[in-house]
Amino acid sequence: MTTTRRVRARRGEGVLLREEILRAAEALLDESGSEDALTLRAVAMRAGVSTPSVYLHFADKDALVEAVCMRVWGEFGRMFTENLGGDPFIALGKCARAYARFALDHPVQYRVLMMRASTGPGVPPAAAECFRHMVNAVSACVETRVLEGDPEELALGLWSAVHGCVSLLIAQPSFPWPRDREALIDHIVRMAGFGTALYSRLPQQLPPSAELAEALDDFGARLVPDAGGSEI
């Protein structure tokens, strides 16, 4: 913890403090593991600066937290671009897994990002870009006909499923989760992927359960595994 007073920035370089404050905030989140530790006083002290100095670069505490979130959205966006390419359906699965892994590796950040009471009315640009990546990944699947429907709506559904799993894991760790988190994520991703693929093919009214089970069995039997080992 930096208690030493920070050297005053040169004229015109006051923005440097903004960066240092953000880094201090991220460090506090990482080290404490709790968003409660993200105090203006703690952040300022860590940056070697007086508390009200934070207000030179952030309107209030919410603005600071929002700025931290923007960075996390950026990470998410980068993650998506890194996992694209190849079979779109598989790429979608890789993206989903990467999303979940990142969230579980940075639970505090994910908390702050997704479970905080929303501040502004509009979607922040970094978040919008991240969502655009999701939609693009889904669109590619629609083009190969494995998914059908409005890509934006499909993406929201897939996102919901993965987010639901990781957010429950993070917020309700005391529940009887299976030992293997990775396997659970696999389960969810596959469930969501195939559920989405199936959804648009279903009639409005369904046959009774027995007939359903039979059709499901047939579907499974019809799938011939690929030597390539593709998997969503």
Add this chain to the structure above:
Amino acid sequence: MTTTRRVRARRGEGVLLREEILRAAEALLDESGSEDALTLRAVAMRAGVSTPSVYLHFADKDALVEAVCMRVWGEFGRMFTENLGGDPFIALGKCARAYARFALDHPVQYRVLMMRASTGPGVPPAAAECFRHMVNAVSACVETRVLEGDPEELALGLWSAVHGCVSLLIAQPSFPWPRDREALIDHIVRMAGFGTALYSRLPQQLPPSAELAEALDDFGARLVPDAGGSEI
């Protein structure tokens, strides 16, 4: 807002205050629409009592919040029991829809219940009972063979999907959600239900997307709608 001082309870009836405090807390949540309004001072004033009197019945603020949550878990549990009966797969769908509806109708409560940093290490009894209801509903589906696998794990997956959707709707209201929330919930519930049903039938390695799309088409064509109008 009750500012008038509460009449002191008779001997042996101190527990009455506990109930009034809980009611005051719930009212504050409902009326303000924000968990930030849930202040010990506000709760106490609303109950017509001094602030530290809350400590006569709750160890600290977390304990009070936890007690409010227990009531919500109770509501959830009741909701599940009300929607059982008939075709298990359909009942499961009804439960999921009721869950989502309740969450969206009580966003603040749902926030506090599911997005708060967990306090104690174990699962609170009311939550455990609620989860047991979920597992039971899934177990019934496993018995009719429409679902396959460990009911507890399947239930967690389904819960994840529905929770993900409603929690995103609540926490990120500025995202480009479709107009019709009800339709979105339907989408998610069907996706999750059929995704779960399909999951256990899938081979470890999958065929390429083109072949997958064809098999999915066949599956859809094979389903004959029921006159009864069953739907998950």
Add this chain to the structure above:
DNA sequence: ATCGTTAACCTGACGGCGTCAACCTGAGAT
């Protein structure tokens, strides 16, 4: 070299929060 300007930052204070130690008060048994 020095001065004035002003960006960069600090001091001190306010009200509100959760929490606690200490005190009061009155209903009901004796």
Add this chain to the structure above:
DNA sequence: ATCTCAGGTTGACGCCGTCAGGTTAACGAT
């Protein structure tokens, strides 16, 4: 009438976010 102690209250502490106003030092102009 008195005693007891469950059922409260009072007042204070330290921490929080926030703000008005003061201080300091970098740099262009002189």
